[in-house]
Amino acid sequence: MLALTSVWTTVLLAAAVALGPLATDMYLPALPSLGGALGAGTDQVQLTLSIYMAGFALAQLICGPLADRFGRKPAMIGGFVLFAAASIGCALANNIETLILCRFLQAIGGSAGPVLGRAAIRDIYTPRDAARIMALLASIMALAPALAPTLGGLMLNHLGWPSIFIALAGYALVMALVVAVGIPEPMASENRQPLKLCTLMANYRSIGSDLSFVGYTLTNSLTFAGLFAFLSGSSFVLIDFLGVEPQLFGLYFGVMVLGYISGNLTAVRLGKRLLPDQILVRGLVIAVAGGSLMAGLAIMEVFRVWAVILPQAIFMMGVGMVLPQTMAGALANFPRTAGSASALFGFVQMAVAAGIGALVGHLHDGTSLVMAVIIAASAVAALATYLLLVQRHPAAGFEPVSGGVPGQAS
Template sequence: MLRPTSAATVAVLAALTALGPLATDMYLPAMPAMAEALGASPERVQLTLSVYMAGFALAQLFCGPVSDRFGRRPVMIAGFGLFLVASLLCALAPDIEWLLLGRFLQALGGAAGPVLARAAVRDIHGPVEAGRVLSYMASVMAMAPALAPIVGAGLLTTFGWTAIFWLLAGYAVLMLAILAWWLPEPLPAERRQSIAPGAILANYRMLLGQRAFVGYTLTNATAFAGMFAFLSGSSFVLIEYLGVSPGLYGVLFTLIVGGFFTGSMLSGRYSRRLGRDRLLSRATLLCALGGVTMAALALLGVHTAWAIILPHIVYMIGFGIVMPQSMAGALAPNPQCAGSASSLFGFLQMTIAALGGAMVGQFHDGTSLAMTLAIGLSGVLALAAYARLVKARQTHDLATDGSHAR
């Protein structure tokens, strides 16, 4: 077994968290080919992404509280087992309906990895250090979305789109072996919680009553919605509308992930020096700047790949900071129910993102307009959520403390 505080354990937790971007990003270059092979419209194929996110959101409501009772490790093993079976179903799907079912089941199982890896970091490292560790985990995890589209494009051109799901099944087998033989249980027995419905609902009510939890969660969720809007629409915009090849799409996607990697590295480096909230103030401004610039260029009729990629790199630098710092901020006050807090955080994040992605698919008109407007709106909402719910609360608290001191 690995030591809980070792670098190897952090790397394993990052690999578990990477399941989310692998399951979404690897098949993005194949979406137009899947539509043709399955005789489905682009809107139906885009729905496989929204269905995955909706299932991911739903599963998170349950896997976190269950792990608060039985431990993180057994729930992750069960989740990856289901993900393995669902990946095989996707690979063998004869039509779009079976693929949608497989993607939904993939999400139900795959949610355990990211949700419980976040909770495990809070279990092991505490409220302050968790932000820094999550930042470095995000840096390691960034390799997954950087490589996933390139690998997906290679598998598509060499073996066809089904090979992508066979590879995801192999990844699940590898993670199951690591969970079974090397990862220690991070949740001590004395901190286990009840899974009675009343206790779970009481935890959720308590969390929703915390302005800090709601503020950090909505800051993350709205910024994440912009990233998801790009995932949902980018292959159709760049490949079909702008004529980018699947291989070049993978390279451009890697540049965007480089933005996320840069942001997460800056988050880890300056976490102690600047603090969580000063970092978030700058990061949400970057998200708004990148998103609004992209939308403005589309409205002005600038329809080139770089008019999308360059602003989105700026957006992703901001999101690379927002992601770990908002997670740590939401989980910090709740060590007694870190699994439930991580679940509710992820549920709101994925639900808002899935709605945004579905709207991109619904209003997609063959151009970049729907996607770029969604990303611009997401950046503005992330900035507003931080300013109105997190920063405003801190200003109020400081003013209150000052009046008490006088």
């Protein structure tokens, strides 16, 4: 097996965490055609995306404590197997109701990757190092959503939409095998928590009352909501409204992902000389600039592909700087209950995203206006949350160090 601090362990964890984005991004080009295939309206089709996020949110509250009791690997492997089975159910669905149900089950299994990937990084590294490693992990992981829509569009055109879910099932089974044989258990045995309801509730109460956790989690969730507003509305805006071919959708989507990767790599580089919170505020300002530009263009009725993609790429550069810092900050105070902290963090993040996704679908007016305004509003709200909470309650371990090289967390 690989060493926990090996770069290849980070790569494998990124591949495991990528299962969540793949489950949304790969089938984005198929969303408009799913309505015709299954006799469903736009709001029902978008519900397959929102229900996934809602299930993802709820499942994390169970997945995290299970991982704190039994270890990261068993929970992750079990989640991947469930994800694979549910993906096959999605491929066989012959009506929208069945697809929605299977997407919910798919989310329950898929939650294991992001929750336990974050927890594993916290197990291995100090809080300050974790911010840098999470940024590196995110840049590696971003290759999946960069390629997924293009691959999904090609599969849609040549093999039909069920093939997308078959491919997701195969990926999940491969990752279950990789985690089983390639990655050591990152959680120290002395940190395992009893699986008792009173202990679980006490842990969640302690985590949820920590103002540092609340600040980083809400800042992350509101920023992620802007990203999810784009995921929820982009295929309808670009394909239905602006006439982009489904097989080309992934290329435009890739421009947005390049913005995200550039933000991740910028955070990695700046992490050598700036504090995580200093990187965070810079990312928030960039996200506000990108979201505001898109909203301004839409309000002026500049309805062009570039008026959506270029502002979103700027927004995503900010997202790439914000998300790793907020993830590390939220988990910084909880080395012994990183699984539960990661679960509560993920629950809030996905619950907010699911609500925003449903809002985009409900208010969609056939243009890019609703999506753009919601993205801008999410970025502004995230910056306000940072100023009101995070600045007043920064994470422990994010303060300057006098010397030495940060090592592994104890």
